[in-house]
Amino acid sequence: MKKILHILDNIEKYFSAAALAVMLVIVFWQVVFRYVFNSANSWSEELARYLHVFLVYIACGYATRMREHIKIDALIFVFPKIIRPFIVRLGEAVFLAFCIVIVVFGIRQSLSVFNMGRISSALKISMGYIYIILPVGYSLTSIRIIQNWIIDAAEYLKDRKLGKKGGEA
Numbered sequence: 001m002k003k004i005l006h007i008l009d010n011i012e013k014y015f016s017a018a019a020l021a022v023m024l025v026i027v028f029w030q031v032v033f034r035y036v037f038n039s040a041n042s043w044s045e046e047l048a049r050y051l052h053v054f055l056v057y058i059a060c061g062y063a064t065r066m067r068e069h070i071k072i073d074a075l076i077f078v079f080p081k082i083i084r085p086f087i088v089r090l091g092e093a094v095f096l097a098f099c100i101v102i103v104v105f106g107i108r109q110s111l112s113v114f115n116m117g118r119i120s121s122a123l124k125i126s127m128g129y130i131y132i133i134l135p136v137g138y139s140l141t142s143i144r145i146i147q148n149w150i151i152d153a154a155e156y157l158k159d160r161k162l163g164k165k166g167g168e169a
Helices: 002-035 042-065 081-116 127-131 133-162
Strands: none
Touching: 002 042, 002 133, 042 133, 081 127, 081 133, 127 133
């Protein structure tokens, strides 16, 4: 299981880096062609846009795994120290529920778009391939939330075994 999660780490990390690099090249290409050669490519703008969307949703799972996903944690410090871990887990559970809802509705939406036969204007690909990133990205994020829970539980049990105080947020 660890090997699979390590592979997933690498896929997310390297896909995000590659998508960002390709976006940079494509946008640079578009600027050069538009302002130097007075010729614009419609496909480059659309491809850069779709790469950006894929980058955001794939990187979301990786950010969750690294515990770098954006959240408002100022409210956590309003609560007494003893219940902070519970409040953190409650927030993560709400986020996981949200992710699962998006996965379900994202699959439905993707299938609907595939069935309608919608095609992107410049790249001429099915928009279903673009919409499929919703359930993929939120599935990855769900996996990472659960992975973090397992890691936290293992650390908590290890700390309890060693007699340390654990569970502080």
